[in-house]
Amino acid sequence: MFAFLVRRLLQSIVVMLVVGLVAFSLFNFVGDPIHNMVGQEATTEQREELREQLGLNDPFPLQFARFVANAAQGEFGISYRMARPVDVVIAERLPATLELAFVSAFFALFLGVSAGVYAALNRYGWTSRLVMTISLIGVSLPTFLIGILLIWIFAVQLQWLPSFGRGDVVQVGAWRTGFLTESGLRALILPAITLGLFQLTLIMRLVRAEMLEVLRTDYIKFARARGLSNRAINFGHALKNTLVPVITITGLQLGSIIAFAIITETVFQWPGVGLLFIIAIQFVDIPVMAAYLMLIALFFVVINLIVDLLYYAVDPRLRVEAGSARAH
Amino acid sequence: MKVKAVMFGLLVGTALTGMQFDASAETLRFASQSDALTLDPHAQNEGPTITMAQQIYDPLVIRADDMTVRPGLAVSWEAMEPTVWEFKLREGVSFHDGSAFTAEDAAFSLDRARVPPSDYRNYVSSIEEVSVVDEHTLRITTQAPNPILPQQLTNIVIMSKAWAEEHGVEQTQNYAEGEENHAVRNANGTGAFRLESREPDVRTVLVRNDDYWDRENLPMEVERVVSTPVSSSATRVAALLSGELDLILYPPVQDLRRLEQSSDIAVKNTPENRTIFLGLNQGADDLESDSVEGENPLADKRVREAINLAIDVDAIQRVVMRGQSVPAGSISPTYITGYKESFDERPPHDQERAKELLAEAGYEEGFEIDFACPNDRYNNDEAICQAIVGMLGQVGIDANLNAQTRSLHFQQLQNGELDFYMLGWGVPTFDSEYIFNFLYHTRDGNRGSWNFTGFSSERMDELVEGMAGETDLDARNALLDAAWEIALDDLTYVPLHHEVLNWAMRSNVDIPIRADNSPRFASVTFK
Numbered sequence: 125m126f127a128f129l130v131r132r133l134l135q136s137i138v139v140m141l142v143v144g145l146v147a148f149s150l151f152n153f154v155g156d157p158i159h160n161m162v163g164q165e166a167t168t169e170q171r172e173e174l175r176e177q178l179g180l181n182d183p184f185p186l187q188f189a190r191f192v193a194n195a196a197q198g199e200f201g202i203s204y205r206m207a208r209p210v211d212v213v214i215a216e217r218l219p220a221t222l223e224l225a226f227v228s229a230f231f232a233l234f235l236g237v238s239a240g241v242y243a244a245l246n247r248y249g250w251t252s253r254l255v256m257t258i259s260l261i262g263v264s265l266p267t268f269l270i271g272i273l274l275i276w277i278f279a280v281q282l283q284w285l286p287s288f289g290r291g292d293v294v295q296v297g298a299w300r301t302g303f304l305t306e307s308g309l310r311a312l313i314l315p316a317i318t319l320g321l322f323q324l325t326l327i328m329r330l331v332r333a334e335m336l337e338v339l340r341t342d343y344i345k346f347a348r349a350r351g352l353s354n355r356a357i358n359f360g361h362a363l364k365n366t367l368v369p370v371i372t373i374t375g376l377q378l379g380s381i382i383a384f385a386i387i388t389e390t391v392f393q394w395p396g397v398g399l400l401f402i403i404a405i406q407f408v409d410i411p412v413m414a415a416y417l418m419l420i421a422l423f424f425v426v427i428n429l430i431v432d433l434l435y436y437a438v439d440p441r442l443r444v445e446a447g448s449a450r451a452h
Numbered sequence: 453m454k455v456k457a458v459m460f461g462l463l464v465g466t467a468l469t470g471m472q473f474d475a476s477a478e479t480l481r482f483a484s485q486s487d488a489l490t491l492d493p494h495a496q497n498e499g500p501t502i503t504m505a506q507q508i509y510d511p512l513v514i515r516a517d518d519m520t521v522r523p524g525l526a527v528s529w530e531a532m533e534p535t536v537w538e539f540k541l542r543e544g545v546s547f548h549d550g551s552a553f554t555a556e557d558a559a560f561s562l563d564r565a566r567v568p569p570s571d572y573r574n575y576v577s578s579i580e581e582v583s584v585v586d587e588h589t590l591r592i593t594t595q596a597p598n599p600i601l602p603q604q605l606t607n608i609v610i611m612s613k614a615w616a617e618e619h620g621v622e623q624t625q626n627y628a629e630g631e632e633n634h635a636v637r638n639a640n641g642t643g644a645f646r647l648e649s650r651e652p653d654v655r656t657v658l659v660r661n662d663d664y665w666d667r668e669n670l671p672m673e674v675e676r677v678v679s680t681p682v683s684s685s686a687t688r689v690a691a692l693l694s695g696e697l698d699l700i701l702y703p704p705v706q707d708l709r710r711l712e713q714s715s716d717i718a719v720k721n722t723p724e725n726r727t728i729f730l731g732l733n734q735g736a737d738d739l740e741s742d743s744v745e746g747e748n749p750l751a752d753k754r755v756r757e758a759i760n761l762a763i764d765v766d767a768i769q770r771v772v773m774r775g776q777s778v779p780a781g782s783i784s785p786t787y788i789t790g791y792k793e794s795f796d797e798r799p800p801h802d803q804e805r806a807k808e809l810l811a812e813a814g815y816e817e818g819f820e821i822d823f824a825c826p827n828d829r830y831n832n833d834e835a836i837c838q839a840i841v842g843m844l845g846q847v848g849i850d851a852n853l854n855a856q857t858r859s860l861h862f863q864q865l866q867n868g869e870l871d872f873y874m875l876g877w878g879v880p881t882f883d884s885e886y887i888f889n890f891l892y893h894t895r896d897g898n899r900g901s902w903n904f905t906g907f908s909s910e911r912m913d914e915l916v917e918g919m920a921g922e923t924d925l926d927a928r929n930a931l932l933d934a935a936w937e938i939a940l941d942d943l944t945y946v947p948l949h950h951e952v953l954n955w956a957m958r959s960n961v962d963i964p965i966r967a968d969n970s971p972r973f974a975s976v977t978f979k
Binding site: 153154155157158159162163164165166167168169171177186188202207208252272275276279283286287288289290328330338390391394399400402403406407 | 495497691898
């Protein structure tokens with residue numbers, strides 16, 4: 125167990141370094157931040173001076189080495205656009221993204237599992253067929269289109285919900301939360317649905333398929349033969365055994381919910397790190413882009429690790445053959 | 453599980469209780485694409501930053517909504533000598549913190565704005581010295597005669613010296629070194645609005661300054677301004693339609709017709725202070741980006757004429773811009789000193805003549821050339837370029853379009869890598885000299901910093917340097933005319949159109965549209 129953890133941590137560091145390197149080499153193709161940082165009247169000399177000051181003239185390996193050395197000390201530099209320390213800016217924005225991501229993930233998991241179980245148990249009912257059909261829409265429509273559609277229906281036509289922003293927020297320690305105000309909760313609904321819809325349909329289809337599979341197995345038949353109640357069979361045995369792949373997928377999807385929040389946040393002007401990243405790209409705000417990509421990589425790495433550990437908890441078989449355990 | 457169900461119920465419940473948009477008549481909810489980068493009024497010479505600064509701070513000389521110059525914190529000014537200007541300052545003006553505005557504050561602010569790291573220093577680089585004569589008189593000495601100093605001062609706003617010293621912001625925020633100072637998120641100006649709160653990129657709230665010195669002359673109906681950047685155009689429009697916003701900038705061109713048809717929405721437009729054109733590298737002996745060996749086709753004026761004739765700007769206006777452009781015959785925006793209506797008379801679109809000219813120049817077979825465009829800088833920039841590629845193809849010029857993000861486009865332009873490119877140019881000083889200085893003067897490290905065409909004419913350089921120092925208006929206008937004659941004759945740039953800017957607002961809101969795309973909330977009236 126311990127050896128496994130250490131091995132995974134070492135792998136994680138390599139993953140982070142590779143992400144950093146790839147990200148950094150991409151920055152050579154996003155253009156020149158100088159144009160965005162000075163007025164059009166700036167002379168050629170002034171531009172050159174600024175470029176020199178920012179270290180943009182240094183060779184790539186040197187820039188990357190400096191970045192890694194600073195990042196290792198938790199220093200991510202100063203945002204070119206906002207002229208503030210990147211870690212401070214990201215720390216300010218992260219609560220908005222995390223709140224959105226967790227509400228979406230909860231929404232997707234809760235509704236996805238319930239609908240999936242329902243569709244599996246009432247396989248031939250017309251409601252479950254309807255649910256399955258509708259779920260196709262969720263899988264196939266791109267996020268930004270869903271966002272715009274929801275805005276159109278609920279903000280423009282019905283005027284029930286706000287079309288953008290996060291509403292009023294309350295500062296709780298270092299965390300700025302939108303959970304405690306009415307406008308904050310209301311502003312959360314549309315983006316959370318937009319962000320979670322794909323995951324919802326994915327989980328639902330997965331749960332349904334897995335559940336149908338499990339319901340066909342011998343031990344379920346034996347359980348029925350033993351005269352157990354439907355409830356005990358369906359939820360105690362069948363659902364529990366479908367959960368291993370669901371946990372994997374949900375865990376990984378939580379990472380992509382945070383990463384894909386970029387699109388949802390842009391559509392809803394949600395002031396989280398995703399929107400920060402998009403604006404940073406337009407501005408060529410390299411320190412923010414680098415820090416964001418590292419952060420997302422870190423999320424994925426940590427989530428993967430947690431998923432692996434959860435396997436141990438859920439699936440007793442893995443505990444027996446722990447030595448050779450390999451997740452995906 | 454129960455708790456979760458209750459929470460979900462709560463969420464849905466709050467959703468269904470219906471939305472209230474508590475728009476008290478005096479609140480203006482405003483959205484642009486992006487937020488001000490900083491509140492330090494001298495740190496960033498950039499659209500949204502200027503818009504925000506000009507609500508809170510005043511310059512000595514104000515650019516009114518119709519783009520004319522009128523007294524601001526200075527009531528009058530005159531040139532005592534060609535190089536010495538005296539400004540009489542307004543009495544009885546106070547900053548938002550209650551302290552009185554004096555010549556000390558003005559002198560301090562001009563000095564702050566004209567040294568590095570101020571991003572406005574190039575506007576006031578002609579100033580040699582600013583001296584205080586008495587409490588309400590300021591004397592500005594320039595290195596050389598500078599007739600447009602008052603115009604240039606419209607961009608420089610005045611801070612309180614005492615406030616700046618108290619908070620250690622005597623120097624402009626140093627962007628390059630990533631400095632954040634007190635003035636970045638706090639403000640103390642003399643303007644029509646005072647800052648109530650600011651959360652960068654999220655929300656900035658301004659409240660009316662009831663003691664504003666110009667209260668009598670402005671509607672001043674807005675009590676509160678809530679400014680929220682909304683970067684997605686579709687969302688910005690949706691929020692306007694749903695009544696969550698009162699005024700938006702940059703409504704997308706394709707939505708304008710629908711917005712105009714809505715009875716709740718009003719759309720205003722005006723030609724913008726920006727002209728879009730194509731730059732052609734005529735200076736190089738041979739271009740790397742074309743198929744012609746050993747010579748540069750763009751150096752031949754007949755080729756430039758052919759390109760000009762081949763491009764049907766009316767079709768671009770009709771099809772690509774959906775009417776949202778004004779075809780241009782020169783690269784001068786219509787507002788500026790030195791502009792004449794005759795500049796915008798373009799030779800009619802004529803493919804035959806274009807082919808003839810190419811043949812005369814020795815390119816019957818046409819040629820291939822790389823054509824560079826931004827795709828996120830000007831209205832429909834990439835679509836315009838695609839249309840141009842088609843039009844040039846019909847006369848035999850095979851343009852290979854490379855449309856890319858502005859950061860790359862301008863980087864390559866600055867590096868001198870582009871021979872045939874799109875560029876837009878606005879004139880914040882509202883004077884032709886700004887065009888000649890940056891776009892026509894020989895590129896010498898100081899002047900001509902945006903002249904990537906290799907155009908270089910001694911006569912032009914003389915004229916540009918002459919107009920910088922000529923204080924006699926008639927003599928100066930003669931210089932401008934002479935320079936325009938050279939510029940139009942050479943066809944250094946192939947003009948396309950003046951951009952048209954649009955503002956969309958709820959129909960109960962009215963605001964005079966400004967050609968600089970920078971609304972002044974004090975001018976808003978409610979119906």
